[in-house]
Amino acid sequence: MDTSALPLRIAFGSKAETLERLAPHLRTAHVLDLVRFRAVDWNAGGMEAILDRIATTPWGRQGPLIVRSSAAAEDREGQSLAGHFVSIGNVDPAGLPAAVAEVAASFGDEPVPADQIFVQPMLTAAMSGVAFTRDPNTGAPYLIVNYEEGGDTAAVTGGHAAELKTFVYWKGATVPCPSPLDRVVALAGELEGLLGGESLDIEFAFSPTGELYLFQVRPLSAACGTAVGTDEHRPLLEAIAQKIAQANRPHPYLRGRRTLYGVMPDWNPAEIIGIRPRPLALSLYRQLVTDSVWAYQRHNYGYRNLRSFPLMRSFHGLPYIDVRLSFNSFIPGDVPDTLADRLVDCYIDQLAAAPVLHDKVEFEIVFSCYTFDLDTRLQRLRGFGFSERDLEELTQSLRRLTNRVIHRETGLWRNDSKKIGILEERQRTIRTTDMDIVSRIYWLMEDCKRYGTLPFAGLARAGFIAVQMLKSLVAVGAIEPQQYDAFMTSLETVSGRMTRDLRALSRSEFLEKYGHLRPGTYDILSPRYDEDPERYLGAEHGAGPHDEGAAPTFALSLPQMRRIDALLNQHSLEMDVVSLFDFCQAGIQGREHSKFVFTRSLSEVLSLLTRLGERYGLSPDDMSYFDASLIDDLYASSCDIEATLRHSISQGRARYAETQRIVLPPLISQPEEVWAFHIPPTEPNFITQRTVEGPVRSHKAPASELKGAVVVIPSADPGFDWIFSHGIGGFITAYGGVNSHMAIRAGELNLPAVIGAGETLFNQWKDNRRLRIDCASRRVDVLQ
16 A cells, blocks of 8 residues: 555654654654653763753753653643653753752652653743643544743743733634744644644744744644534535624724624623623523613713614624623714714724723723813823814713703602612512412513613613713812722711621621622522521621721811812713712712612522522523523413523524633624634732732632732622622632722722733633732732
């Protein structure tokens, strides 16, 4: 048989053996020269012979060198033991014996014959990184590259890279790949061919002169997910790209020529339901908020009428906010269409140019309310071609809208506050009714929309305006930053009451009041407080956060009050100093209280859905795939409940399997970004001016381990309030904005926090042992 036409296949060996076997055949990269030897030979007296072998190489006498482990247990399929054994870089030839001895010692007292060590010249890297040729979580056909400029791969793999970047490339893509990452793509493809596998973990580096070097290649762990073929995966991404292309055009009922899609702007789904929610959570969020409630309330408050527009799009289960729609909704209703067109285009262009602002659009890009420093902030619009007349027109519209919201007697938020009281009454009615489960679910959801999320949307707007007003008082010098912090600390929020009640109430009384809370508000798989009290509250009742002493008192001097009163008159805002701060207090507190109340209805819905599933032999996990939009059908028709549930769950499972295999950027501007993209950096929000140092703990850690810890949690969801009862030192969230619940809570407790770190930084920090958060300097340091 003629084997000359068969593709070359190279078998994996040890780390060093694999590099040796690849070196003569690799065309897209280089392998540094190496000298390989067994640890047992070194330990058995072979040191001199081994050092002589190294010294005879062109590079062995010059240095610097790197001494690397190549243990028998490393880099095996299903077990990489990455970082388990020692490697030492920047070794001077004179220090080589000590370095080799240290690497050998990392194998243990009795290394096996297959444990190897190898020495190479040390490369000064201009760029270094690690590439996975499959999504390590799902097996989907993506090349995922983590890299940094300079440094070495140990910094990247260990999570210590100063500026870690992530590039994602779908392996069947035809869109251009940026240089020099196109060469990493080519290297990955060549290695897949040579090694006969499509699931590889590759370490690489570029030299200062541009040569690409392969440092290591090993199989991805078998636990990394079942491989998915490109032919199976392609139609999903094509459908998403087509949807984005279709929507990225002018719309007759919307201002602006194009759109963006983001996971964080406006009603940020990444923070509330996560970037890959199960179908039940996704459909509940759409039903209760993003399909219609959001637009109805925003129009009520004086913004443009966008009713019938769903704010959130689902790209095969991945939730995204339609940014053009969001930006339209922040423009007062009396702004002329021509000016609104230019404003929306300007806002979108700014966000596209600075994706880091995707969780701060209302603070850094959009003008949605009047503030004392509005004239100064509007100056940046002049640089985009807006005239004085444009700015004056926008200013007057924002002033009229803001006055309608904050007015001391007729402010719109006042009616919304009353509606929350109605919801509490209706909740009590539902709890005591003898209606069937489906009817109770239906009415809990209907009441939640009308008397819960609808007024919450209004109170959230009032809360945002309140924060903007306060920040603008700081900006114009009317109050000091410390006074702003003191005001936020003085607020009487639900979270503050909960902390005090944890000390004052019995366990049963506490759970009666707060037991409906869940860390994942929309997640049926997230237990309520009253379903797992020891997990959230600890075995001993009456614990609480660290006592940091008396909180600073908020007070204004008489000259400050006169200055603020003059500002109110100057800006034609229809209130006095006292009513302004009353509004700020009521707006922020009302937002938190309304959220607390409406989430009781939502939590009851999830509990009843659990009971409904149990009736038909369906677990909570099964029910997490159910589509909540079918509740209307179950209530209003005589359909077969079990058949409807099972059919929906079956479809939901299939859809969610697709959802898990799709990777998209947090901000999408073009269809091409479905196939290849960098995950943009995120500018975290640092809360307070304090510093804390402590061990890193997951929110899933036992309660006994949280005291003094830096707790890492995925989102700024109010259901995570339970962590504050355990004396934590500080916390970090992957998602969440500066105006989110947990940001408000951190300010209230004067607790150091990093809100909305983003996926890249969050993943970089969460796996370390010890961190220091320095909020004043806006930095997080890895200590261990």
